[in-house]
Amino acid sequence: MKILQEGIGELLQPPDVNGFREWNRKKSKSLIDKRMNDAEVVRRFIHEGDFIGTELYGSVRCPMSIVNEIIRQDIKNLRLVGQGVYESDVLLAAGLIKEIDYTYIGLELYGISHVIRREIDAGRVEKIVEWSNGALVWRFKAAAMGVPFIPVRSMLGTDTFKYSAAKLVECPYTGDPIALVPALILDVGIIHVHRADKYGNCQIDGITGFAYEMSRACKTLIISAEEIVSTDVIRRQPDRTIIPYYLVDAVVHAPFGSHPGEMCYHYERDEEHIQLWAEVSKKPETTQEYLEKYIYNLKDHQEYLDLIGEERLQYLQDIVPSRG
Amino acid sequence: MTEKNYNPNEMLICTASRLMTDDSTAFIGTGIPMLAASLAQKMHAPNLTTIFEFGGMGAILDDLPVAVGGRRSFHRALSALGILDVIEAAGRGLIEYGFIGGAQIDPYGNLNSTVIGDFYKPKVRLPGSGGGNDVGSHCWQTIAIMRHDKRRFIPKVDFITTPGYLTGPGSREAAGLPPNTGPYRVVTNLALLGFHPESKRMMLLATQPGVTVEEVLECTGFELLLADEVEENPPPSEEELKILREDVDKEKFYI
Numbered sequence A: 001m002k003i004l005q006e007g008i009g010e011l012l013q014p015p016d017v018n019g020f021r022e023w024n025r026k027k028s029k030s031l032i033d034k035r036m037n038d039a040e041v042v043r044r045f046i047h048e049g050d051f052i053g054t055e056l057y058g059s060v061r062c063p064m065s066i067v068n069e070i071i072r073q074d075i076k077n078l079r080l081v082g083q084g085v086y087e088s089d090v091l092l093a094a095g096l097i098k099e100i101d102y103t104y105i106g107l108e109l110y111g112i113s114h115v116i117r118r119e120i121d122a123g124r125v126e127k128i129v130e131w132s133n134g135a136l137v138w139r140f141k142a143a144a145m146g147v148p149f150i151p152v153r154s155m156l157g158t159d160t161f162k163y164s165a166a167k168l169v170e171c172p173y174t175g176d177p178i179a180l181v182p183a184l185i186l187d188v189g190i191i192h193v194h195r196a197d198k199y200g201n202c203q204i205d206g207i208t209g210f211a212y213e214m215s216r217a218c219k220t221l222i223i224s225a226e227e228i229v230s231t232d233v234i235r236r237q238p239d240r241t242i243i244p245y246y247l248v249d250a251v252v253h254a255p256f257g258s259h260p261g262e263m264c265y266h267y268e269r270d271e272e273h274i275q276l277w278a279e280v281s282k283k284p285e286t287t288q289e290y291l292e293k294y295i296y297n298l299k300d301h302q303e304y305l306d307l308i309g310e311e312r313l314q315y316l317q318d319i320v321p322s323r324g
Numbered sequence B: 001m002t003e004k005n006y007n008p009n010e011m012l013i014c015t016a017s018r019l020m021t022d023d024s025t026a027f028i029g030t031g032i033p034m035l036a037a038s039l040a041q042k043m044h045a046p047n048l049t050t051i052f053e054f055g056g057m058g059a060i061l062d063d064l065p066v067a068v069g070g071r072r073s074f075h076r077a078l079s080a081l082g083i084l085d086v087i088e089a090a091g092r093g094l095i096e097y098g099f100i101g102g103a104q105i106d107p108y109g110n111l112n113s114t115v116i117g118d119f120y121k122p123k124v125r126l127p128g129s130g131g132g133n134d135v136g137s138h139c140w141q142t143i144a145i146m147r148h149d150k151r152r153f154i155p156k157v158d159f160i161t162t163p164g165y166l167t168g169p170g171s172r173e174a175a176g177l178p179p180n181t182g183p184y185r186v187v188t189n190l191a192l193l194g195f196h197p198e199s200k201r202m203m204l205l206a207t208q209p210g211v212t213v214e215e216v217l218e219c220t221g222f223e224l225l226l227a228d229e230v231e232e233n234p235p236p237s238e239e240e241l242k243i244l245r246e247d248v249d250k251e252k253f254y255i
Helices: A016-027 A038-047 A063-074 A086-093 A114-122 A133-145 A211-215 A231-236 A269-280 A286-297 A301-308 A308-316 B008-018 B032-042 B085-092 B133-137 B173-175 B212-218 B238-248
Strands: A005-006 A051-055 A077-084 A096-107 A127-130 A151-152 A167-170 A179-183 A186-198 A220-228 A241-243 A250-253 B025-029 B050-051 B097-101 B116-117 B120-126 B141-146 B184-189 B192-194 B202-207 B227-230
Touching: A016 A220, A038 A063, A038 A220, A038 A250, A038 B025, A063 A086, A063 A186, A063 A220, A063 A301, A063 B008, A077 A086, A077 A133, A086 A096, A086 A114, A096 A133, A096 A241, A096 B227, A114 B120, A133 A151, A133 A179, A133 A211, A133 A269, A133 B085, A133 B120, A133 B133, A186 A211, A186 A241, A211 A220, A250 B202, A269 A286, A269 B238, A286 A301, A301 A308, B008 B032, B008 B141, B025 B032, B025 B085, B032 B097, B032 B141, B032 B238, B085 B133, B097 B133
Parallel strands: A051 A077, A051 A186, A077 A096, A096 A127, A186 A220, A220 A250, B025 B050, B025 B097, B097 B141, B141 B184, B202 B227
Antiparallel strands: A005 A167, A151 A179, A167 A179, B116 B120, B184 B192, B192 B202
């Protein structure tokens, strides 16, 4: 296949599909109890320099209890797959992110991320490689397929391509130019779900975002769940299981684990808290004060929930509209 | 000039909304497109199938979505799948319109939402492509919604995040993008713009009420083609304004 053009972005995580197969072969296939707490999960599975991904994103079904614990344990030099809002902002603000496969980091209707700009200026974020959301999910899909790349028709003709690590080739079938994007195999993926059993069989309500593809594209998969259910509940509706147990390494019980984000049908997003972050993150001093108050000074997720307060959490549940 | 009973944002939303046709599929980005889609569903396009990036398809926009992945993006929807299904539907040619925004646009409709200034030493780091590049690559017709000024409408964008007609006629196809796709309209607070069928350069189709052609040209940082007859958009109707204020954005997120 003739290579016509190459993106100048660095390939941050080479697609070692054979290594991935060997890794997956060694993964336990037994139904063992994988429950543990945030502190143990982060200590055991997340290491300095790891390439990590969180799903979905900061204001929707996001594993915030684990993100906060990564910050508490100060795991540095992380590389991040960046489709993020609040969660990537706090990781960046804590100075833990070195390299990003980047597609979106911002605060949705509250505009740009001030933190990413400061981290780039300070030189703590050393590498940013551009992709589109489509390219990213296709990179996960390639990893899920066990192949080193996948042809896509996104990014063509743009600077998004130029600053990526994609390649432009002549299609061997049609002769037309087409982009190839490399498989993205994460060291650690972290996904928050509605319910899981102790073995890691997971069900998600509502849209599934990147969860299907990402869960199949990581060496280590950490699940946090609003609810731990008996395997009987899973077996009653196996068609609802999006992530089967053998993909999963750890299961954390994290009620309100997505706060300040939403968890559809359980609780709404905490608009005031998201606005608070949008405001305090404008300045380094207030950003640090926020991190102290809501993360560093707290022992664990339970203390975080205590700080947010039962009344507020109850309110976020009460305002969930009916599904009719 | 008579006192207007609406603001520029409301005009922008109405203009975008009128472009959304019934019985069609439209990819809806964050912000104004959400309001426009909701208004269209309540006005002339009850069967507009809205498609949101992270998997919501066919939502009824009773409550205004604030996030493209939030539960309102699949409220009473027809399906709630994932991002792959949505992007691939566009890739197979199933999504007619893509409504997106950007910080800068050039005469060929190329959009920048990645960076102002140098990529490595940015003046402003913008949120990035997200699904923008995919929408502009795969949807049949892309509609950009922008504020209109000389810093945004510029001869050359700092970074092409999302492809317009790239460098002119034939360049999308030469780059490998699907044929017969590309920018269709640009909706701004001052005007409705399209693209010349041959040269693929941006063309003024209509001004917003009370705005002159000269004002539009003055606020555009490149030479703008003029349609044979530049029309004036009708102002928001009583009905549009009522629905917009009392129903679409009843929580006052945007207007």
